[in-house]
Amino acid sequence: MLEKHKITNSRPIRLLRQNFSLSNYQKSILVGTLLGDGSLYSDGWSKNYRLQIAQGNDQKDYLLWKFNQFRNCCVSEPSYQECNKSWRIRTISHKEFNHYAEMFYFENRKIIPQNISEHLDSLAMAIWFMDDGAKGPHNIGYILNTQSFTYVENEFLRSILINKFSLKSISIHKDKKWFRLYIRRDSENDFKNLINQYVIPSMRYKLLTP
Numbered sequence: 001m002l003e004k005h006k007i008t009n010s011r012p013i014r015l016l017r018q019n020f021s022l023s024n025y026q027k028s029i030l031v032g033t034l035l036g037d038g039s040l041y042s043d044g045w046s047k048n049y050r051l052q053i054a055q056g057n058d059q060k061d062y063l064l065w066k067f068n069q070f071r072n073c074c075v076s077e078p079s080y081q082e083c084n085k086s087w088r089i090r091t092i093s094h095k096e097f098n099h100y101a102e103m104f105y106f107e108n109r110k111i112i113p114q115n116i117s118e119h120l121d122s123l124a125m126a127i128w129f130m131d132d133g134a135k136g137p138h139n140i141g142y143i144l145n146t147q148s149f150t151y152v153e154n155e156f157l158r159s160i161l162i163n164k165f166s167l168k169s170i171s172i173h174k175d176k177k178w179f180r181l182y183i184r185r186d187s188e189n190d191f192k193n194l195i196n197q198y199v200i201p202s203m204r205y206k207l208l209t210p
Contacts, residue, residue: 013075013092020073022096029069030100032124036131040101049097054088061202062130063087112153117160126198133206141188147178154179167191
């Protein structure tokens, strides 16, 4: 959801804004994060957006890794949220994030951009998997928990995985009243090879299929 928050526009933040731009590496991480657990929101006084990422205590190392990737646009260290037992990082608000807010949100709902294929590479896929992926049971290699997206959006993502990354054995399964993507055993090794180099040590357990 696009939320409204008030954060002071201090001199250190203004100086940080003047020198900040997203690298291509950060853009890929951002895309994977927005497909997964990350969100963009604007402050009440600013027209620009900031990135917020939260992870549970078990994924603290992963959150700290992400913090290091976006350290050049963060003023404060990661903070622990006692209310939901999670760790959170927030970037400064900056025009660099506005384009991605326009891409990923419509009427306060996160969506799959029509041009997502142009922005989805191996690094973005790895981030997406580390955020929302899991090892699967039986004949399922991996699961991408895409329940926040519609069936049509899941079908669109499925077509991209098939056509762009040659992952031929992808299916959509119903999870209660939502849907998620299954990467079947036939494509398991291809998917693992696609993202393997980017999966950080603390998240490699997700690649260990039964």
